[in-house]
Amino acid sequence: MELFLATPRGFCAGVVRAIEIVEKALNKYGAPIYVKHEIVHNNYVVDDLAMKGAITLKDINEAPIGSTVIFSAHGSPPKDYKIAKSKNLQIIDATCPLVTKVHNEAKKYNDKKIILIGHKGHQEVIGTAAQADMYIYDDREDNTLPDYDSDEELVVLSQTTLSVEDTNKVANQIKSKYKNAIIRNDICYAVSNRQKAVIELTGLVDLIIVIGSTNSSNCVRLKEVAESYGTKALLANSPSEIEEYNFHGLLKIGITSGASTPEILVDNFINFLKPLKINIIGTEERDINFTLPLELE
Ligand code: SF4
Structure with a gap:
């Protein structure tokens, strides 16, 4: 394999x-x-x-x-x-x-109507939604858009870890109802780069294993993105969670991992699967570093 x-x-x-x-x-x-x-x-x-x-x-x-x-x-x-x-x-x-940036946008546009595309109950949405008055649009629910004037200059923010394609769909829907809507692009670089890479995998493999925890929003999105491109996908943090899975007949398996997954967990899966060959797909992202809080510098 x-x-x-x-x-x-x-x-x-x-x-x-x-x-x-x-x-x-x-x-x-x-x-x-x-x-x-x-x-x-x-x-x-x-x-x-x-x-x-x-x-x-x-x-x-x-x-x-x-x-x-x-x-x-x-x-x-x-x-x-x-x-x-x-x-x-x-x-x-x-x-x-990058989450603080979304908080700052919410405060900056506090005098306008704000729609936050995000998953209710997720810790990031709890934090962002408390920065200003806003309507939360959760794409997992059967939503209707709020009933504002069609020329309202509302602002659309989003959780940083959503699916790029699904969020664009919702943003376009909002833009077609409210032509003056200001759409901020808040999905972060890491989430969109990992989704692009998993889409590239879908054309090459029979199964994708997304390594990460089930409460990680960006990991769940990676699994969903793979599935939306017609490729079977599993989400697991350790090989023991998928040892019952029937790998028989699978010749090509893809692996990715979420933004909160340490590389040692990827190594664990490689040791478990014992592949004959490993191919690296995609390109490295630009090295980004954030400074630490002053008291720990
Ligand atoms: S996925 Fe990472 S870089 Fe993106 S907002 Fe979350 S913590 Fe920040």
């Missing part, structure tokens, strides 16, 4: 930064350090940091008074910062700068 590895795959700049923030904070302040929400949506990463002393909290209210708390890469609503302040917590903010 031949393996086709998508490029780019795996960690994005926002995830590298978030993990580095936790590790540097542990070095500087010692364990335990608290993390509000999973620092990134990958069980392996969260468990690994937990072993080093980073305790994940579901809610900021669980943080002990006066402790150090890192806010996850997905962004947080302003109320969490207020609660942290009232509990005298030291906040270290690991919100990805």
